[in-house]
Amino acid sequence: MSSYIIEGGHKLEGTVKISGSKNAALPILAATVLNVGKTTLYNVPNIQDTQMMFKILETLGGKVEKKNNKIIIDTSKINKFEIPEELMHKMRSSVILAGALLGRYKKAIFSYPGGCDIGSRPIDLHLRSFEKLGINVVKNYGNIICNAEKIKGEKIDLDFPSVGATENAILASVLAEGTTTITNAAREPEIIDLQNFLNKMGAKIIGAGTNEIQITGVKKLKDISYNIMPDRIETGTFLCLAVATKGNLILENTNAEHITPVITKLQEAECKIEIEKNKIKINSNKKIKALDIKTMPYPGFPTDMQSVFSAMLTTAKGTSIIVENIFENRFKYTQELNKMGAKITVEGKSAIIRGVRKLYGANVKATDLRGGAALVLAGLSAKGVTKVDDIEYILRGYENFDKKLRNINADIQMIDDKY
Structure with missing residues (x-):
């Protein structure tokens, strides 16, 4: 200690x-999973939470090359869709990987996340968003198993403008069929940064920064470089x-x-x-x-x-x-x-x-x-x-x-x- x-x-x-922003870097790091290729990120903060995200990406089969605040992530060889329980428990933001894995594989297995003890932060909003997209969600002895034959765009009305639930819904919808509309969405600048990053990769997202975000699914994304917001x-x-x-x-x-x-x-x-x-x-x-x-x-x-x-x-x-x-x-x-x-x-x-x-x-x-x-x-x-x-x-x-x-x-x- x-x-x-x-x-x-x-x-x-x-x-x-x-x-660089911790709360922007983590969902953007998770979003790299959606691309079958290499992503270069600048201004990534060297903190324990980003190090933990690197470890999870490597566990899933990705390669992470670090040079100060420049990070190159190769997700072409990612071949797993289960986030290890011991890593989930160390960082709450790890739950954002669920949406990215669902977007790429239509499958994700994970446990309830950890992080700071600052009160009840249930992930029910995340799971209900997944179900709206046609994803089957099963809770099994502490694990959450999500899978779908296909993910179809749908309207998602959040009960509360949760940042994490908004991000997960976006990530799960980027490669979906049709258009997803998120209402009562979180409006944080970090959501705008995630939209800008994904759009540069080839996604079609509008509305970040407002309470309604629209995602039109695309077939695939491309390799890019991107600078994380402060x-x-x-x-x-x-x-x-x-x-x-x-x-x-x-x-x-x-x-x-x-x-x-x-x-x-x-x-x-x-x-x-x-x-x-x-x-x-x-x-x-x-x-x-x-x-x-x-x-x-x-x-x-x-x-x-x-x-x-x-x-x-x-x-x-x-x-x-x-x-x-x-x-x-x-x-x-x-x-x-x-x-x-x-x-x-x-x-x-x-x-x-x-x-x-x-x-x-x-x-x-x-x-x-x-x-x-x-x-x-x-x-x-x-x-x-x-x-x-x-x-x-x-x-x-x-x-x-x-x-x-x-x-x-x-x-x-x-x-x-x-x-």
């Missing part, structure tokens, strides 16, 4: 290059890190339009933000105002930014209220922040944060990916030394996190704990 040792109290100053959650995280440490940062290789609600809230808290092409500058040299935030599906405030904002608001002027409308178990990190002197009370799906003068270093434990990032933020802004344990969660989604932080004046080291 690894930990971060952080000495707080240093202003973060300098320039950060934002990595990570909007990493962008938001570094903006909050600047605020928490009263620092000044320039974020490069990013897109401010993808995080409009985040920037709006930071400006409401009286932070100075300048936006240029592919660049965001933030200057925060004073105590911020308290905020009220409600997480919502895109284009609302992102649930993935909730925990980092909460940590930032622990020392704001006044009382903040955070309402979590997406996941019911996403406040576990607040107990760890309270060990550092925060005053956070959780009531149902709301967290009430009473601003304190400062936080103090403590031994804390990451409970999930974004909650772990929140603890790093708290440690960097606190007085004294903070030890953050179980940082494997953080390594799942942030590329070279501690190195990037050291480059902008943070005092943070990663250590391997031996038990």
